[in-house]
Amino acid sequence: MSRLTSKKMWGGALTATAAGVLATMTVTKDEGVRLKAYRDIVNVPTICIGETKGVKMGDVYTREQCEAMLLRRLDEFAGKVEHCIKKPMSDKVLVAFTGLAYNIGSGGFCKSTTVRLYNEGRYAEACHAMTRFNRAGGRVIPGLVSRRKREEAMCLEGIKA
Numbered sequence: 001m002s003r004l005t006s007k008k009m010w011g012g013a014l015t016a017t018a019a020g021v022l023a024t025m026t027v028t029k030d031e032g033v034r035l036k037a038y039r040d041i042v043n044v045p046t047i048c049i050g051e052t053k054g055v056k057m058g059d060v061y062t063r064e065q066c067e068a069m070l071l072r073r074l075d076e077f078a079g080k081v082e083h084c085i086k087k088p089m090s091d092k093v094l095v096a097f098t099g100l101a102y103n104i105g106s107g108g109f110c111k112s113t114t115v116r117l118y119n120e121g122r123y124a125e126a127c128h129a130m131t132r133f134n135r136a137g138g139r140v141i142p143g144l145v146s147r148r149k150r151e152e153a154m155c156l157e158g159i160k161a
Helices: 006-010 018-031 063-084 091-104 106-110 113-119 123-132 142-160
Strands: 034-039 045-048
Touching: 018 063, 018 091, 018 142, 045 063, 063 091, 063 106, 091 106, 091 113, 091 123, 091 142, 106 113, 113 123, 123 142
Parallel strands: none
Antiparallel strands: 034 045
8 A cells, every 4th residue: 555645745746646636536526516605405605516615605616716626625635634544545545535534524534433443454444434424414315325335435445455
């Protein structure tokens, strides 16, 4: 398994790598693209490709602005993932974990059972633990169940690499 360094991730390297391309494609597929601000399933103002930071209702962006925003944010989240994960990880594990962190927040990710298990060397269990994050507003959301299954599968592929 390769290990990318936090210093490298903070410097914007994810966006210029195969892992960055995979992360962008994966998150875009899971989040969809909406150019005008809307309220998500738990009533949080959201825009573009699942972005919630600083969003106000009435905001409008172009597709290009949304894609650039996603690249910056994924690189930011990948750096935070690498800060929390203390064991080597493949690109697929990094992408799966970054997608999860992007969706649940880096604080939630870093405090998660997924991180604890991975850092204990219990890699497959860590991948399986990702599926627990399937709720929004206190209820199981079918779209999150599907998303977590895809992230889990990518994570499992990554630990076999």
